[in-house]
Amino acid sequence: MNTTPGNPPADQVVAAPTYMADIRFFFRPEDIDHMAAKGIELGTYDGVKKNALAVLAQTSPPNAQMPPDAAGKWSTERAQTFKNWILNGFPLGTATAGGPPPPSGAAPTRLRKDITALTDAEFELLKTAFNGLMARDTDAPDSYFALAGQHGLPQSWCLHHENRFNPWHRQYLLNFENALRSVPGCESVTLPYWDISTNLPDRLQHPPLDKYVLPADPGANATPQPVTGYFPYTTKRYQVATIAQNVRNFGVLDDIATSLTQSLWGTFNVNGYQDFSIQAHDGGHGSIGPTMGDQNVASYDPVFWFFHCNIDRLWLSWQTRVGGTTLTGFRSTLGADTDWLTSPFNALPPFTETADQTIESQVSYDRLELPPALESALENLSGSIDAAGTxxxxxxxxxxxxxxxxxxxxxxxxxxxxxxxxxxxxxxxxxxxxxxxxxxxxxxxxxxxxxxxxxxxxxxxxxxxxxxxxxxxxxxxxxxxxxxxxxxxxxxxxxxxxxxx
Incomplete structure (x- = not known):
């Protein structure tokens, strides 16, 4: 079957269906919302498995009660496929990579490029925008100093090593990009990315993108108490060859490759995309230099923004591969832990936007990591598997x-x-x-x-x-x-x- 979200599955019986390749696409967003209002979860593997017998009873023709609308009624073939899934022990399976990207809500409005692919004019505009932010008064909320201070000192808002990590950074990048666009003449600028599988580009080794001299003490107003040792301070990086060697030593590219082959979002410290993505992120920070390796001041180094733009590109690549670019599709890659997508647990302080609002990205990239289907098999390897299965x-x-x-x-x-x-x-x-x-x-x-x-x-x-x-x-x-x-x-x-x- 192996369909994409938003497209009805072919009406044919699948003898050995799995949740990730087949069953999750049986439930439309309106079906999930309708049943959620009744306290029944049909948007995740755990929820469908728990309610599988009731689902089969309510959806099987010819006397199906659900879905309530005629257009959503299940065919005999679909009902039999769902029954086969139950009889086979509810196999989770793996997502099918390589298909066309599933439809999302609003079309992306911004295109971000590899920094090495920018034209000279685009790069000059980017430098103008950075210079404009860096020249603003430190008290201005849209100054470079103030925006960088949201991640590290003095505000230290960033949510690391937890479910909201990727959503928080996606919104942070968007807000920073909006600030760049507020510089006169830079209304069309977008943040480029640095693909960390390549050497640090020459364009990031010259002003204003090579370093930042802090114009004020970021620790003076930190809470709950001031932090010393960061003023005067100039950001520092390792040599290009050292960065490349560190990337290899810390397994950054290995963790990226593993993350992109995961069928499930997973849990930090356990398994899945999120675990290996966060490890790759941490290793990248440590590879680049003493500033990027220090959470208190990492975001003051201009390379932070291009590095994190690549992290977001990789997340969007994974979302596209597993059919998770819509909120419904993304939730289907989760297990039981979906609370962080609903209020009040979806907050991304200090932003007004919430985690669930970041899933359908406003941004596209000039290149996603989408290898051909035969070269991109997804996996769901684990150290433990339900004994009821094989x-x-x-x-x-x-x-x-x-x-x-x-x-x-x-x-x-x-x-x-x-x-x-x-x-x-x-x-x-x-x-x-x-x-x-x-x-x-x-x-x-x-x-x-x-x-x-x-x-x-x-x-x-x-x-x-x-x-x-x-x-x-x-x-x-x-x-x-x-x-x-x-x-x-x-x-x-x-x-x-x-x-x-």
Missing amino acids: FAFRSANPVSVRVKGIDRLNIPGSFVVTLLSDGEPVAQRYFFQPKTPRKCPTCVENGIINLDFRMPQDQLVDRSLSVRIDVPGHSDEIGTAFPLAQAGNPTVNARLLAEDA
Whole structure:
């Protein structure tokens, strides 16, 4: 069947349907809304599975009661496919990639390009817009200083390592882009992206995009108390070759590739697109330089905006691949946790917009990561699968090595977790956080975290594994190494990843 949202499935019986490839498209937005008003969830796998027998009874012809309108009535073939899904044990399955993008609500109104693809005139306009923001008084709410201060010091609003992470940054980029457009003559400018799989472009190595000299102390008005050490301050980056090496060392491109193959949105610290997307984001921050690696001031470096534009491009790429560019389609990739898309849990402070309003993006990109269908198989690999179903282990499947139970609140700033095999580093991950995480409400809510490594089996078998945590810039008598005992005595879990058989 393998249809796209908004298009009715072909009226043919599918012998082995799955939720992600077939069943989720049986429910129109109006069906989901109609039943939600009655307290019945039909927009997610968990909801449909829970109510499957009632759905079958109410929708099966010839005496179907639901949907109430004639146009929405199910055919005999569709009802049989749904029955087969129940009889087969409610298989979740995987989304089908490579199809045409599903229709969304309003058509995107802005096109963002690769920064290397801008014409000279477009690039000059971008520089004019940045210079205009940077020249504004620090007290102006649409100044560069004030806008950057929403993410880090002094406001520190950003929601990291949780469901609203991608929505928050999508809205933040849009607001910043609007501020760029408010500079006289720059009404048509859009933020370009830097594809981090390529070297830092030369265009980002010259004024005004190479650095930013803070015109005021960002920590002076921080709450609940002032923060020192950031004035005077000029943003700093590593050399181009060092950035590229860090991107490789921190597994940024590996995590991006893994994120784009996930069928499910998932949960940070568990699995799915979100988990690997956030790891790639953190690794990118740590790769670029000491400023980008410090959550207190990362957004003051101009490269922040182009880096995050790429993160948003990757999210839109994934949404397109799994049929999640509409709110209904996106919700179908979630499990039981959908509260963060509804009030009051959908707030994106300090913005008035909410998380659910960001799902249908106002922006398009000149290029999405949409490889041909035969090269873009999606997956739903997991360390545990419902025993009621069937599962398989493949020899080609990687091993999930999870450093579990890290108490991030004891660690003074962003840190690096290194996995060692026979004493030699084989993989690293960077975790991005403020220098004083106990003062960050979002950090406290997610104080115990895990970091995931997907490793080929032959890199681990018959070898001794160990873990090290380092805090870049840590300057006490122990150097950068951070004692594992003070990090909560994390454990190491290694699991073969299973899939639906």
